[in-house]
Amino acid sequence: MSRRSHKTLTDEDRVLWSLVARSATPLKGRKHPEAPAEPPLTKKEVLDKAPPAAPASPPVAPARPKTLAQNALDRPTHDKLAAGRLPIEGRVDLHGLTQDEAYPLLFSFLHRAHANGIRYVLVITGKGSSSGGDGVLRRAVPGWLATAPFRGLVSSHDHAARNHGGGGALYVRLRRPAPR
Structure with missing residues (x-):
């Protein structure tokens, strides 16, 4: 599949990209690009676009200390x-x-x-x-x-x-x- 076949981004992709772009530090001498202003979503639109509740990937356990007796190899x-x-x-x-x-x-x-x-x-x-x-x-x-x-x-x-x-x-x- 070529990259050109995915030219349009979904609204979810745009939101995710803007969050990632805001968290990145720009190179020296450059500014953050300005995001185009989007009209705020209504409560109904937000609920309609909410992803399903079931996770699609295996659970990632929170980081635990390595010293737990049940996990540590003697x-x-x-x-x-x-x-x-x-x-x-x-x-x-x-x-x-x-x-x-x-x-x-x-x-x-x-x-x-x-x-x-x-x-x-x-x-x-x-x-x-x-x-x-x-x-x-x-x-x-x-x-x-x-x-x-x-x-x-x-x-x-x-x-x-x-x-x-x-x-x-x-x-x-x-x-x-x-x-x-």
Whole structure:
């Protein structure tokens, strides 16, 4: 699809763009562009244009301290994984994917690994954009691992050692499968 096929913006796109444009800092010697004045919307128009209440993407958990006992991998285990004394039996690379693509891939990977009795896996999220901000998946994946669908699979997780990806990867310890 070419860019020219999307010349017109919807009203929602215009509002979103104006919010983004106002939050940006202009280059040295330049001013903020003036936005064209739009007539204010009536209350009925605002309610008619409101998006549906159901979220379209997986939930992003708020940032939590890494020191929570339920999520943190114990230090001896982390050190053994980093040194290669404990095997990493599986790995999944999520970087470059959107949240909508990464969430089901991560869930299915962890579900299969858990069913096969695998204990330790490496989840590669990537470090994020080169403009200094944290990556979306780097922030979101630890939150996902703490949610109900993953709690039955994941025992604990922590950031990987530098030789395994550092801040752009996570060690994940899976729960032992239930005895049959």
